[in-house]
Amino acid sequence: MSETHANTTVGDIVASDFRAAGVFERYGIDFCCGGRQSLGEACRAADANPEAVIRDLEALPAVAGKDDDMTTWPVTSLIEYIESTHHAYVREAIPRITGFLEKLVEVHGARHPELAFTEAAFRHLAVDLVQHMRKEEQVLFPFIRDLDDHQKSHLCSTLMSPFGSVENPIRMMEHEHREAGDELATIRELTGGFVTPADGCTTYRVCMSELRAFERDLHRHVHVENNILFPKAVALEEQQRH
Numbered sequence: 001m002s003e004t005h006a007n008t009t010v011g012d013i014v015a016s017d018f019r020a021a022g023v024f025e026r027y028g029i030d031f032c033c034g035g036r037q038s039l040g041e042a043c044r045a046a047d048a049n050p051e052a053v054i055r056d057l058e059a060l061p062a063v064a065g066k067d068d069d070m071t072t073w074p075v076t077s078l079i080e081y082i083e084s085t086h087h088a089y090v091r092e093a094i095p096r097i098t099g100f101l102e103k104l105v106e107v108h109g110a111r112h113p114e115l116a117f118t119e120a121a122f123r124h125l126a127v128d129l130v131q132h133m134r135k136e137e138q139v140l141f142p143f144i145r146d147l148d149d150h151q152k153s154h155l156c157s158t159l160m161s162p163f164g165s166v167e168n169p170i171r172m173m174e175h176e177h178r179e180a181g182d183e184l185a186t187i188r189e190l191t192g193g194f195v196t197p198a199d200g201c202t203t204y205r206v207c208m209s210e211l212r213a214f215e216r217d218l219h220r221h222v223h224v225e226n227n228i229l230f231p232k233a234v235a236l237e238e239q240q241r242h
Contacts, residue, residue, distance in 0.1 A: 005092075010042045011227030012033025013057070015071045021220060023056045023130065032222035035176050070228050075148050075236065079141045079228045086221035087133050093214055094126045100207035108204065118190045124158045125183040132176045136225075140169045144229070146234040166237045177222045184215050
């Protein structure tokens with residue numbers, strides 16, 4: 001990567017090499033909901049030195065092949081990956097983190113009143129995410145699969161949907177992605193960046209680690225949908241119109 005890539009979107013950079021996500025996270029650069037920003041714009045928004053970011057991206061070791069380039073995956077493979085990896089993780093992690101937070105509020109809540117707010121915020125986020133994933137799995141993803149099947153069948157007709165263009169539910173999903181990101185940012189702020197205080201127990205440390213991992217997964221989850229799957233779905237629908 002060179003400095004000419006300052007105009008490349010951060011979403012495209014991560015899509016072509018997922019290891020770039022770790023670089024962007026170190027600099028506080030939003031590559032999921034903010035994935036359509038150019039690298040230069042994203043660096044300015046995060047108050048990050050673009051030369052340092054580019055240097056770290058260039059330092060990533062060369063990889064053989066392009067198996068990690070998810071932009072080459074068909075939409076059906078992307079949906080399967082999202083459901084089996086990210087959706088499955090969210091459903092498995094929510095009860096575990098909720099249990100940790102309940103215990104922390106009981107044991108440490110008197111000394112750390114922010115824990116009660118953290119637990120409430122995570123419960124709200126959990127409800128929103130479960131509903132969000134259900135809408136994707138029952139409405140949006142099946143229609144994207146139908147778009148793909150329709151395209152492969154080389155049918156001249158346009159696939160009709162109950163919501164007009166596929167861009168309509170996509171806009172709603174992207175809005176909900178931003179809301180989830182904001183909710184998790186609130187949790188990060190409440191916990192001081194998922195930091196365990198000096199008097200924190202082992203459960204406290206484990207819970208903060210789990211919340212950090214949950215945030216990391218959400219960033220990657222939203223990135224794959226916003227910056228790879230959704231543009232592919234819009235392109236499929238556009239091809240049928242023409």
